[in-house]
Amino acid sequence: MLTIKQITENTDAVIRGLEKKHFKNAKETIDQVIAFNDKRRSTQSILDNNLSEVNSISKSIGQLMKEGKKEEAETAKSRVAELKEVNKSLQTEMDQAAEDMQNLLYTIPNVPYDEVPEGVGAEDNVVEKMGGMETELPKDALPHWELTKKYDLIDFDLGVKITGAGFPVYKGKGAQLQRALINFFLDEARKAGYLEIMPPTVVNAASGYGTGQLPDKEGQMYHCEVDDLYLIPTAEVPVTNIYRDVILEEKQLPIKNCAYTQCFRREAGSYGKDVRGLNRLHEFSKVELVRIDKPEHSRQSHKEMLDHVEGLLQKLELPYRILRLCGGDMSFTAALCFDFEVYSEAQKRWLEVSSVSNFDTYQANRLKCRYRSGEKKTELCHTLNGSALALPRIVAALLENNQTPEGIRIPKALVPYTGFEMID
Structure with a gap:
């Protein structure tokens, strides 16, 4: 605010x-x-x-x-x-x-920083950097929704039976790959100095208002009306709200937290080829990074978070690009945001896998999250968060980009977590 x-x-x-x-x-x-x-x-x-x-x-x-x-x-x-x-x-x-x-x-969004480009939508975002390995797939390469069926990794129809569209069931090596990615991301975050949090996946309305999901995204959140609780769209909400109505000491900053949670989004109005398979789900897994920092250090924190996410994609050997989002494509709460996208060779399209944002004092003002400076005055903190990473499209890109005539190759960094080198 x-x-x-x-x-x-x-x-x-x-x-x-x-x-x-x-x-x-x-x-x-x-x-x-x-x-x-x-x-x-x-x-x-x-x-x-x-x-x-x-x-x-x-x-x-x-x-x-x-x-x-x-x-x-x-x-x-x-x-x-x-x-x-x-x-x-x-x-x-x-x-x-x-x-x-x-x-x-x-109801008023955050004000973007001066370096945010002008623009209306995704087509106006600026490509800051591209990296990763080019992939060469077999001529008969399959999209991930066909690969998951071929190797019995994910059952989308069973998810429809149990719950509805957008709630897949992971099986066998598909479930193992999912768990391997979660542990890999959490271990990498721990090595980078993040304290792991295991928060609730339902929050009260005050938490939704604190981080800006309410009232802006109320229609996109699952609401448990009897208890007036909301299923979280991201771990950003419960983890950042740990610091609601808290006065921190300057020496505590920056605070670095990470959390793995299930995330829930109604995705109302989403349809068509862009939502096939894992491209857009109602329930998915994600590891989130959250930082609370002093204003003068938040830009450095933002850069460190961007470097961390880029390092994950490099270790997963995926082709990626980093976008500086334009004003019209930024979230309600962000002052500056960079998106990471991985390239799906089989689908011939870019898939967003992370947004890393600096919110300046916008969330902190809603949360009343402050710190006591050396002069004993209290000032608003800066808050930042980023996906590190969201799993569905990472899984999609890994399956599609690593398919071979012998099976699906597992990146070297993941083998210690999966326990296998190939899905065959």
Whole structure:
């Protein structure tokens, strides 16, 4: 959530940033926030003056009674009663203005950094880097949904029977490969200094608001209405909310956490060839990185996270590219975001496998996540997160890009985790 200080001190820059994200009615919305804030402040000023007058008059009543000035004392009592009634009304007005402002702020996305490119959608993203190995597949190369059937690795139809479309059942070496990737990603994160967390996969509404999934992505989250709980779309939500309403000490930063969880997304409106097989699921596995940092160090943290994800893809021997997302393709909460995509040789298309984002103070302001600096003042932290990695499309690319006439080759880095070198 944007801070009032950001909005009032840099109004024009905030509006330009929101327009870069193609946020509709940016100027009108920001003007309305400022109007609510002005109303709140002016009402607070009147209320403070009235409270001061009430205190002053109240102190004088006793003295007036001692001096026998009963009539003046009664007049003073009447004035105090009158002011108290006015103050009740003023308090209601001020609370309403504050609530209206807060609710409006929840609907406003984060402001992108200056280096975020202009653009409307994915076609306007900038390719920052390409890497990995080129693959040569047999002429009769198959997409992963055919390979999983051929080698009995994943049963999509069984998932439909048990739950519905988008909930696959992993079997045999398919399940082993999935587990191997999870352990590989977690071990690599641990080596890089991340503390592993095993959080709940359901959260309350406060957690959803804290990281910005609510109210923006409410329709994309599975909602347990009886208990008013939400299935998590990513481990970012529970792990980042560990630090909600927390004041950290400067020496604790940066905090580096990782977590493996199942993730749940309704993916409403998704259909067609892009959702076949593992390309888009309602339930999937992911290892997530979360960092809490000081503002002056968050860009360095962001770079370290990008390097970490790139290193994973290199060890998996996959062709990849890194995209700097344009304003129109960034998430609601991000100030700067890079996507990693792997190339599916069999599908002849790029598949997104990770987004690594810096949220600046946007999430921290919602969370009230602060740190105490050397001067003993409290300041908002910066939060960052990134997938390291999301498994479905990694599995798809591994199966497709490593198929041979003898079977599917397992990358060397994964063999100690799978216990086998080939799927045949």
